[in-house]
Amino acid sequence: MQKYSVNQYLIETVLAWVKSGEIAIPEIQRPFVWDGSKVRDLMDSLYQGYPVGYVIAWKNPNVKLKDGTLSEGKKVLIDGQQRITALTAAILGQYVVNKNYKRVKIKIAFHPIEEKFEVQNSAILKDKTWLPDIAEAINGDLFEIADNYFELNPDVDKKQVRNAFSTLINIPKKQIGMIELAPDLDIETVTEIFIRINSKGVVLSQADFAMSKIASNTEYNGNELRKAIDYFCHLAIAPDYYRHIIDNDPIFAGTDLFQKMQWLKSETEDLYDPEYTDLIRVAFTSKFNRGKLSDLVSLLSGRNFETRTYEASIAENSFALLREGVLNFINETNYKRFIMIVKSAGFISPKLIRSQNVLNFAYILYLKLREQSENAVSIESYVRRWLVYSILTGRYSGSAESYFDYDIKQISERPFAEYLKEKEAGELSEAFWNSSLPQSLDTSVASSPYFLVFLAAQVKANDKGFLSKDISVCDLITHKGDIHHLFPKEYLKKNGLDRGKYNQIANYAFMQSEINIKVGSKSPKEYFELINTQMEEQNLQVTGISTKEDLRRNLDMNCVPYSIDNMSVQHYQDFLYARRRMMANKIREYYFSL
Template identity: 75%
Template sequence: MIELSPDLEIETVTEIFIRINSKGVVLSQADFAMSKIAADTEHSGNELRKAIDYFCHLVVAPDFFKHIVDNDKEFTETDFFQKMQWLKAENEDLYDPDYNDLIRVAFTSQFNRGRLSDLVSLLSGRNFETRTFEAEIAKLSFATLKNGVSNFINETNFKRFLMIIKSAGFISPKLIRSQNALNFAYIIYLKLKELNVNSAAIESYVRRWLVYSILTGRYSGSPESSFDFDIKQISLKPFDEILREREEAELSEAYWSASLPQSLDSSVASSPYFHVFLASQVKAHDKGFLSKDILVSDLISLRGDIHHLFPKEYLKKNGLDRSKYNQIANYVYMQSEINIKIGNKPPKDYLDLIKTQMQENHKQVTGLSTEHDLLDNLKMNCVPTELMAMNVGDYQDFLILRRKLMCLKIRDYYHSL
């Protein structure tokens, strides 16, 4: 048994806790908070711990509901259980929070703090001003955290938040790589709702902040300091003022015309910038490249494939390596059957073939029937019309042109949110 002095700072206790356990699974501040909650007998901490655990389990596996009913009669009689019954028929996987996410959102939205070590201190009754521990602070902290958890698992809150995220074009979890961007977007929703901000304004703010945080990588890496700073700002001044300041500082015209095009100079298909571009296409109800009726959203939802505007084999045959032919600006969502018919032809050849078939009223490659339809499809996919006359020698010029068009679409999309 290791006994620690009660005079130790909570950060020191946390560090000891984590180091002792690091020989097995590395534990986090959320694990420490959960152990503190579970060990509490005075403020129904174990019931709260179960609520957090069960919600996170049910949101991924709704059939676990029967296991709770059969094996934990005591919990089924709690208010928490009543509030999460809606999950037994829920199959949405856009936002599947784990207990770390749930605790972080509930804590930050209720306590206006972003560091989970502060939660452990507050649940212990820490008075930050006198540096003493008071039973009343512990009691109030548990009650406040319970309120935060209740708000998080509330069916109306959770489903409306998902509706807002989907309305921004993020219809699939594969379009959002940053769980913390989602977490803070939910914090904003809960916080602004608590502050009685107009519901239409909340929707716009949540959408814009989510896209802003993804484009700037605000919560990548260690998010706690950013969470702490941002939630305190929200408590101090109107949200529209905060958002305007961030946009002026980080999303100026220079960002759209210079910084973002550089970020799109990448071969990583999982790039957050490419995902935002796809979300902009979903929101605009754009159709897949050379598709007459199939939407980009359909191709994403039904696990459609990303293909190359300059066919990969064509570029490889002409000596370009993976980092060159797998460029974001060369990616497009396209029906596989259309991609197969295009084959390994240079863009000039396959687009000439399509135009000839249109004139002859043959639809062997695409359902598009007029040149106007073709030009419209190129525009919605941010494909420069110059592609119709291009071969391998024009590839670098094509990439530059398409990046500019993609950035303009992302900019207009962001401002439409």
């Protein structure tokens, strides 16, 4: 089956399709990020007769309406938006929405004597040898424009200028290539075609397709929904952007969607700052009980999976359901309670969670359990435990979509407690805690998810930093404290150990810098002799800990074997082995306390 056709169209034909809506360019699917110089260069290429590449459009399938008639599908532009938007700006003189979501005009000037283009500026406006805006020339009366130009510039070569004017106004008669993808292709095939055709190797994700689909829909307010998704994500990172929306998008600012996200204007929490991909995935999966975004694209098109036809009622219902999902996501109570649950598990900083998909599914789980009217106490425990289970097993680090799809179906069809118990029995067995986890802690990567879970366990237990009397691990993480070596790095280097050996996470602990300085490059035996002497003399210089009992408690909470006080380099490997097992045990106790 031919998956696409390749055609050449006049630029004026493509622009007419844009004006009529035959080609849908979502307003903020991807903001116009070209600067004026790129628009200028595109005009120059067309003027010179150079090729400007292909655009890719995917025709929406024809949809069956309630009265049984078919609605002709529009073409959705999935690649080439910047070029087409540049043409509408320069040739039609239309506004574009820039990367700051401001409506602006990009005016391109033309010098007919030198036959060159430039972005309009104040100097050009004062120079009568320039046509200040080619849109006015292309859409105006050529004879009148020429007469005005010759009146201002009587000494120019009129034949040369007329030829330049003629070439300029014929730019819309130049051709642009369009690759039109068949309407019955599935999303995976469209993605594959896009990747193969696109010479830059840009990966267009299924979320991008979903966003295109949402943004190009006006019948069910998809364009408004797309703005809500985009603005929420922007506000989550930059709350002061709120004022910009009020000033520059008053229509959206008057919607109920905007009212629901106003709380973000004073929100500074950065633990979970979603991108649009995250928001759409959570909203979709939690409401549709599906994990594959390709299904969302199909459902928003009105696809009936049983009859393989497209029906307007399915599209309408899908947009309504997605809107519910988005509103649930951006709801202040939901969002803040979810963050509170994550923090209550010890994950107080984004530095402690490497996988955004772990947070995404934890939020999906929270929303789903609320929908199922699970009691609040159980929800907190289940979300905390699933979050940590997901990190420890690397559940969403590979084929995340497939696992999302599988997990949401299980959660929708049976009690979550039953499903969680099954996963724990299969993947968090005695062998995991006693063998697999200690082996996973055998790494030099400080951002290891297992080490981050260990730190979360310390935060939840309100543990103190290594050798600290009062300063907690939570304080050190929050206020940018440092991870230091229990067997000092310089000491191990001096004894011939390389980077991979001394930078072991079983040799890491959060430690106050002033304590680390006192420890210096001494062996543990040496610096513990100093600590013990100072405790006996109550001359506390290395640490504020003043009794052996307090010292042992500190070693316990940091999973440091007591025997460290008599260790030198020859004991290092035994130390690492012992501490890994202690760390694994702490993580285990922490997990089952959640």
